[in-house]
Amino acid sequence: MGAAGALVRPMLAALCLAGCSAAPTVPRSSGRPVRVMSMNGCTDQLVLALLPRERIASVTTLARDPEYSLLAARARAIPTNRGLAEDVASVGPDLVVASSFTSPAQLAMLRRLGFPMLVVGDPGSPEAIRRAVRAVAAAVGERAEGEALVAGMDRDLAELARAPGPPLAVAAWGEEGLGAPAGSLADTVLTAAGAHNVGVGRGGRADSIEALLALSPSLLVTGDPRFRHPGRHDDLAFHPAIARRWRARTLVLPEATVICGTPFIGRVALAIRAQLRAAAARRG
Amino acid sequence: MSDLMLAAVTVRRGGRTVLADASVTFAAGRLTAVIGPNGAGKSTLLAVAAGLLSPDAGSVTLGGEPLATVNARALARRRAFLPQNPAIAWPISVERVVALGLTAHLPAFGDLPRRYGGAIDLALARHDLTSLRHRAATELSGGELARVMLARATVGDPELLLADEPTAGLDPRHALDAAAQLRARADAGCTVVVALHDLSLALRIADDVVALKGGRVMEAGAAANVDDALIAELYDVDARVTRDCAGVVVRFA
Amino acid sequence: MSARPPLLVAMLAGLLLVAAAASLLAGELWIRPSEVGAALFGHGETLAGMVVRELRLPRLVLAVLVGGILGLSGAVLQGLTRNPLAEPGLLGVSAGASLGAVLAIYYGLSSVLPIATPLAGLTGALLVTGVALLLARGGGTVTLILAGAAVTSIAGAGISLALNLAPNPYAAYEIMTWLLGSLADRSWDQVALAAPFILGGGALLLPTARALDALALGEAQARSLGIDLGRTRLLALFGTALGVGAATAVTGAVGFVGLVAPHVVRPLVSHRPAATLMPATLAGGLLVVLADLVTRLVHVGPELKLGVVTALVGAPFFLWLVLHLRRTAP
Numbered sequence: 016m017g018a019a020g021a022l023v024r025p026m027l028a029a030l031c032l033a034g035c036s037a038a039p040t041v042p043r044s045s046g047r048p049v050r051v052m053s054m055n056g057c058t059d060q061l062v063l064a065l066l067p068r069e070r071i072a073s074v075t076t077l078a079r080d081p082e083y084s085l086l087a088a089r090a091r092a093i094p095t096n097r098g099l100a101e102d103v104a105s106v107g108p109d110l111v112v113a114s115s116f117t118s119p120a121q122l123a124m125l126r127r128l129g130f131p132m133l134v135v136g137d138p139g140s141p142e143a144i145r146r147a148v149r150a151v152a153a154a155v156g157e158r159a160e161g162e163a164l165v166a167g168m169d170r171d172l173a174e175l176a177r178a179p180g181p182p183l184a185v186a187a188w189g190e191e192g193l194g195a196p197a198g199s200l201a202d203t204v205l206t207a208a209g210a211h212n213v214g215v216g217r218g219g220r221a222d223s224i225e226a227l228l229a230l231s232p233s234l235l236v237t238g239d240p241r242f243r244h245p246g247r248h249d250d251l252a253f254h255p256a257i258a259r260r261w262r263a264r265t266l267v268l269p270e271a272t273v274i275c276g277t278p279f280i281g282r283v284a285l286a287i288r289a290q291l292r293a294a295a296a297r298r299g
Numbered sequence: 300m301s302d303l304m305l306a307a308v309t310v311r312r313g314g315r316t317v318l319a320d321a322s323v324t325f326a327a328g329r330l331t332a333v334i335g336p337n338g339a340g341k342s343t344l345l346a347v348a349a350g351l352l353s354p355d356a357g358s359v360t361l362g363g364e365p366l367a368t369v370n371a372r373a374l375a376r377r378r379a380f381l382p383q384n385p386a387i388a389w390p391i392s393v394e395r396v397v398a399l400g401l402t403a404h405l406p407a408f409g410d411l412p413r414r415y416g417g418a419i420d421l422a423l424a425r426h427d428l429t430s431l432r433h434r435a436a437t438e439l440s441g442g443e444l445a446r447v448m449l450a451r452a453t454v455g456d457p458e459l460l461l462a463d464e465p466t467a468g469l470d471p472r473h474a475l476d477a478a479a480q481l482r483a484r485a486d487a488g489c490t491v492v493v494a495l496h497d498l499s500l501a502l503r504i505a506d507d508v509v510a511l512k513g514g515r516v517m518e519a520g521a522a523a524n525v526d527d528a529l530i531a532e533l534y535d536v537d538a539r540v541t542r543d544c545a546g547v548v549v550r551f552a
Numbered sequence: 553m554s555a556r557p558p559l560l561v562a563m564l565a566g567l568l569l570v571a572a573a574a575s576l577l578a579g580e581l582w583i584r585p586s587e588v589g590a591a592l593f594g595h596g597e598t599l600a601g602m603v604v605r606e607l608r609l610p611r612l613v614l615a616v617l618v619g620g621i622l623g624l625s626g627a628v629l630q631g632l633t634r635n636p637l638a639e640p641g642l643l644g645v646s647a648g649a650s651l652g653a654v655l656a657i658y659y660g661l662s663s664v665l666p667i668a669t670p671l672a673g674l675t676g677a678l679l680v681t682g683v684a685l686l687l688a689r690g691g692g693t694v695t696l697i698l699a700g701a702a703v704t705s706i707a708g709a710g711i712s713l714a715l716n717l718a719p720n721p722y723a724a725y726e727i728m729t730w731l732l733g734s735l736a737d738r739s740w741d742q743v744a745l746a747a748p749f750i751l752g753g754g755a756l757l758l759p760t761a762r763a764l765d766a767l768a769l770g771e772a773q774a775r776s777l778g779i780d781l782g783r784t785r786l787l788a789l790f791g792t793a794l795g796v797g798a799a800t801a802v803t804g805a806v807g808f809v810g811l812v813a814p815h816v817v818r819p820l821v822s823h824r825p826a827a828t829l830m831p832a833t834l835a836g837g838l839l840v841v842l843a844d845l846v847t848r849l850v851h852v853g854p855e856l857k858l859g860v861v862t863a864l865v866g867a868p869f870f871l872w873l874v875l876h877l878r879r880t881a882p
Contacts, residue, residue, distance in 0.1 A: 190722060222855065224737060225580045225603050244720030245663045247729045250737040256606035351775055375778030382772040388634035389768050389823040402766050403778040435823075451769070 047156035048110035048131070054098050054121075055114035056083060057275035058135055061151045062112055063089050064278065065160050072108045082242040085271050085279055100124040110154060138276030139200060141172060148278050164278040171281025172207060179209030180291035185266060186214035187236040188257065190248035192222030195236065200273040204280055205236065208287035210266075224254055234294055235261040239269035263297075266290050301362025302327050303348055303459060303490060308357035310343050317343045319514045321357070325492050325507075327458075330485035332501035332522065333494040335511035336534055341494040342383060342463050344511060348492060349380040349461045361459070375403030378459040379452035383467065385444070390435035393447050397422050400454040422454035426480065442473035449480050460484055461492045466500065478504045498530065498549040502540070557827045560820050564834035568616070571841045575612050576604055579848050610740045615844045616837040617743070617750045618735075618803050619813075621795035623836020624829060626810025627817075628757045631764030631825035632788050633688040636873065637697055639810030640796045643684040644703030645677045646805035650730045651707045651714070652676025653801035658718035666741075670749050673801025678793035680707070685789055693877075732859030733806035735844045746802040753795020754833070756787050761826035768825060806859050808866020809836050815873065839865075 049070050053062040056077035063071065063078065063086040075098050077083050078090035096102035100121050103111055111125060115136045125132055133154045138144040145165050152161025185205060187195035193214040195201035205212050213232050220226070235257070243249075267290070272283040303325040310318040318340045325331050325348065333341050346352035347359060350366040359366040366374070379400065387396060397419055401411055423429050426446040431439070439447060445465060452460055462481065466474040474497065482504045485491045495501040501508070505522040510533050518529055530538040530549060537552035576592075577583050583591065583600050591604035626639035640646055656662045656672035680703055687699045711730050715723040763784040766774040775781055800806070813836040814828050821827035843861040850856050 220580075220851070220855070222736075223580050224607055228599055228602055229581060231599075244718075244722070245657055245660060246718075246720050246723050247657075247726040247734075248722065250739070250742075254606075254737050255739045255741060256602060260602075346772075349776060351772065371780065372778035375776060378776070380773065380776035382770065385773065386770060387768055388770070389818075389825060391768060391823045395822065395824060396769070399766060399769060399777070402762065405762065 048108070048154075050106075050108045051110045051112065051155055052096065052103060052106050052108035053078075053112045054096065054103070054117055055112075057137055057277075058112045058114050058151070059084065059090065060086060060275050060277045061135070061148060062155070063093075064164060065148075065152055065157045066155055068092060070155070073102070073106045081271065082239070082269075083271050083274055085277060087271075100128070103130060104128060112151060112154070139198065140203065140276075141168065141280070144168065144276045144278055144280065147276065168278040168281040171285055175207050175209070175281070175284055175288060179207075180288035181295040182209055182211045183233045183291055183294060184213045184231075185210045185234045185236050186212070186227065186230055186232040187268065188214075188227060188252065189238055190246075190252050192220070192224075192251060193217065193227065194221075200276060200280065201236075201268060204268070204273055204284045204287060207280075207284040208291060210234075210287070210291055222251055224251070224257065227257065228260075233298075234264050234266045234291075236266045236268050239267060239271075242270070264294065266294065301458070301490075303492070304360050305344075305348060306358050306360070308344075308347055308354040308359065310340075310347060310352065311355050312343075317514055318347070318354070321511075321514075321516050323348075323509050323516060323519050325490055327490050328485065328488045329506040330482060330491040330493065330504055331507040331509055332505035333492060333509045333511060334496075334498060334501055334533065335517075339511040340514040341511055343514075344509075345380075345461050345463050345492060345494055349378060349459075350374055351380065372403050376455060377457055378461070379455065379457040381448055381452050381460075381462040381465055383463045385448050387436040387444075390437040392433050393428055393436055393439070394419065394423065394432040396436050396447050397428070397450045397454050400451040404455060418454055418456070422450040425453070426450040427476075441468050442470065442476075445469055445473060445477055449477060453480075453484060457489065459490045459492075463494045464496065465493065466495065466497060474500060498538075499547060502547040502549065557821055557831065560817065560831050561834065564817075564831055564838065568834055568838045568841065571838055571845070572612055572616070575615070575841055575845050576608050578845060579603070579608065606739065607737075610743050611735050611738050611844065612841065613743050614738050614746070614802065615735055615840045617747060618799040618806065619809055619837035619840025620833045621750045621753055621799050621836070622806065622809040622840070623813035623832040623834070624754055624757050625792045625796050626836070627814035627825075627828045627832035628760055628764065628788050629792065629810070630814050631767060631828070632760070632784065633685075633696070634767060634770075635688065635693050635696060636815065636877065637693055637811070637870075638688065639808075639814075640677075640681075640792055641805065641807035641810055642697060642870075643700040644680045644707060645684065645792060645796050646800045646807065647704040647707035647711075647731075648676040648680030649673040649797040649800035650676070650805045651710045652797070654711050654714045654730055656801075658714060658720060658723050660719075666745060670745055670798035670801045673799075674749065674793055674797035676707075677797030677800065678789070681789050681792050685785060728857055730804045732857035733800075733804040733862075734847075734855070734858050735803055735840075736847075736855055738802065742802045746798045749798030750795045753791045753793070753798070756791030756794065758829060760784050760787050760791075761829055764825035764829075803858070806840065806862055808862045808870065809839050811873075812862075812866050812869050813839060815869070 050072040051062055051066060051070055052073045053059045053075065056075055059074040059078040062074065071093050073094045073096045074090050076095045079087050079095065081087040084090060103125060109131060111130045111132045113122060113132060113134050115134055122134065133151065135147050135151060138147045148161050148164055152158050186193060187201055195205060195212055195214055197215045202212050202215060213230050217226065268287065305321055305323045308318055308321045309316065321344060333344060335341055347354050350359065401415055405411060423432055426449055428446055428450055431443060436447065449465065466477050469477065478500050481491050481493055502522055502525060507520065508522045508525050509516060510518040510529060512533055517533060525540060527538055527540055530540060539550045541548045541550065576588055577585060581603055583604060587600045588604065591601045594601055622640060629638040630636055652672035652675050653669055656668045661668040684700060688696050708731055712727055715727050763779045766777045766779045771781060814832040817831035817835050818828050821831060843858055846861050847856040847858055
């Protein structure tokens with residue numbers, strides 16, 4: 016049969032995706048699927064943003080977790096999957112949206128099962144986000160909605176470029192020490208909001224409290240305090256020396272806002288800008 | 300100096316009766332040899348007499364005072380006990396081992412008062428250990444170890460000394476030395492109780508003899524009264540006890 | 553009596569002070585000796601001051617306390633069991649304590665009640681020490697060590713399971729901290745939590761000295777010398793559980809310190825068990841302070857765990873000890 020041959024081009028495209036971001040393959044099926052299944056926490060966000068509930072067959076369990084999902088409320092009524100190929104077989108969707116981070120074995124299995132599939136890379140920059148949103152919008156037949164989301168993001172980013180926040184020195188600090196490395200979404204958001212991310216480009220170990228004390232940022236960027244899990248990492252993340260020093264000088268950047276590349280990062284950066292302005296006002 | 304008296308002492312272990320209704324008096328200032336075949340209960344008898352094992356029935360009194368009511372440390376000052384096959388866990392010096400015999404004399408805090416130094420020197424000299432005083436105890440030969448243990452037991456000048464097979468594994472010269480030391484202690488007024496397999500040696504040094512078999516006291520009386528019949532009954536072996544001017548000898552058929 | 557123990561104690565204390573000073577000066581941020589005084593006693597918010605007072609000093613204090621109690625417990629357990637291979641790490645006590653602490657921390661108990669951490673560690677340690685001491689009387693050395701290895705495996709598996717099931721998705725990555733120990737980022741909070749228990753444990757262990765000396769002659773003779781063996785065992789049991797349990801709850805399982813420290817000092821005190829207690833405490837503290845210093849100075853990849861350094865010293869020593877015992881014992 017030519018099935019093996021027919022699989023080669025999409026497979027090569029998918030393999031290329033593993034390295035680069037967002038040049039997704041286009042599915043072979045109809046232009047308006049009514050049972051869309053998302054297999055990855057980040058593709059969940061895109062699918063939830065673009066489609067009404069009735070057309071989403073399944074999203075992953077992460078979609079309902081407010082710690083990692085911006086659209087957790089929307090996902091509450093939607094059936095969930097564990098991101099496994101077996102789940103696809105039982106749901107029987109007419110479009111599967113997977114991520115390039117899905118294991119190659121799973122992707123291969125899905126192709127073998129013959130489901131129409133879209134593989135999206137994890138977008139790490141506004142340009143990549145635009146491409147991903149447009150690709151998913153095209154695949155699910157909601158181009159207009161996709162353009163609206165992109166336009167919204169661009170509008171927010173333009174506003175930030177026009178009037179960025181005060182250039183306060185900030186550093187992201189969490190369970191593994193310094194976060195928001197150069198090129199990460201967190202770094203993009205902080206920089207877009209106008210802050211000066213001093214945690215970037217520092218050599219040596221990230222988990223050094225002494226290094227943080229030496230850097231001495233004006234504001235410490237932390238995660239959402241609602242989602243604290245007890246563990247040994249608390250010694251690093253919430254060391255008394257740090258907690259005391261930056262008690263009234265924190266900037267909250269919830270994990271859900273930067274763990275996936277979504278068109279909402281513009282809104283997130285605006286919120287950061289507001290926090291920066293408030294902090295500057297307190298100091299000044 | 301007081302008599303050590305066991306009255307109707309019974310000890311059971313794991314369903315077996317190890318000692319049955321034993322009534323013995325160890326007279327003050329005399330050396331009593333406890334003899335009997337293997338498994339007769341000699342070690343148990345000594346442990347009970349030393350106050351280290353509580354009998355299931357019966358009582359043990361020292362000078363009329365029940366042993367169970369005597370404070371452990373006070374008793375330790377008056378009584379010395381040497382178990383079978385002693386061993387020393389760490390390579391401490393001989394002098395240190397002997398000094399351990401004075402543990403019960405230690406004050407609540409701090410080391411031994413200086414005056415005990417003399418007692419240690421005396422014990423070392425008496426057992427011919429002065430040249431060995433700094434040797435590691437784990438490097439001693441069998442005879443040397445036996446001497447050290449006796450020195451340890453006698454350094455505190457106890458009024459009661461119980462030794463379980465102190466001559467086990469010793470060559471004739473060292474066995475005789477150990478026996479002589481025990482005799483000397485008895486002569487100095489100590490109540491000595493010794494369990495011995497070597498019958499000739501036992502009869503040589505003992506004033507009294509306690510014969511145990513199968514957990515029961517068969518005979519208890521003066522050593523001079525031990526005869527062929529008793530030994531034969533005790534060990535199920537024909538024996539002849541010969542007493543002459545050279546000493547006492549027990550011969551077996 | 554010999555005057556050597558006080559001299560040895562003074563020497564070890566001196567070495568400990570030097571190591572402590574180095575520990576305060578060295579690290580990512582090298583502090584000049586001249587700055588240390590101001591850092592320790594000044595009130596200014598200088599970087600050096602913060603680093604020394606909030607980061608290095610509590611870490612140093614904890615290192616001394618943890619190393620000390622491990623060394624002391626090892627010396628007592630070796631004297632009590634008359635077994636040169638006995639120590640809280642090898643007997644599985646540290647692993648049991650780690651398991652208790654993990655259950656308390658990752659399942660929210662300690663967030664509600666911080667003292668639950670050392671208490672849970674204490675409980676875990678108590679259970680394991682009890683079993684170990686029971687086995688030490690019946691079987692021989694091999695049984696004891698094997699039982700310790702078995703307990704350590706079981707506790708390790710338990711820790712792994714507990715961390716995998718914990719609500720926190722990152723908990724599973726912290727298993728290394730629990731199995732190999734770490735002093736990283738400890739603060740005064742942890743010192744305040746663990747110190748009372750550690751000192752209490754030490755207070756229970758030190759009075760066993762006299763009994764340990766007498767035990768050199770065996771249990772029967774020791775009892776005949778007026779030693780209360782039951783009381784001695786209880787003191788050793790609870791002292792170890794209290795001290796090592798709380799220490800492990802705060803740092804994870806640090807191995808081999810309790811084995812090496814008593815052995816190193818024993819020949820220097822003429823092998824007298826009672827005389828090893830104080831020196832072993834100091835030697836243990838010194839060992840952990842130095843090991844912690846190494847973890848902070850070595851910059852290869854992620855943080856080197858404390859237990860790795862103590863194992864690098866302790867495991868070869870353990871091997872040598874086993875071979876040595878085989879040669880000398882029948």
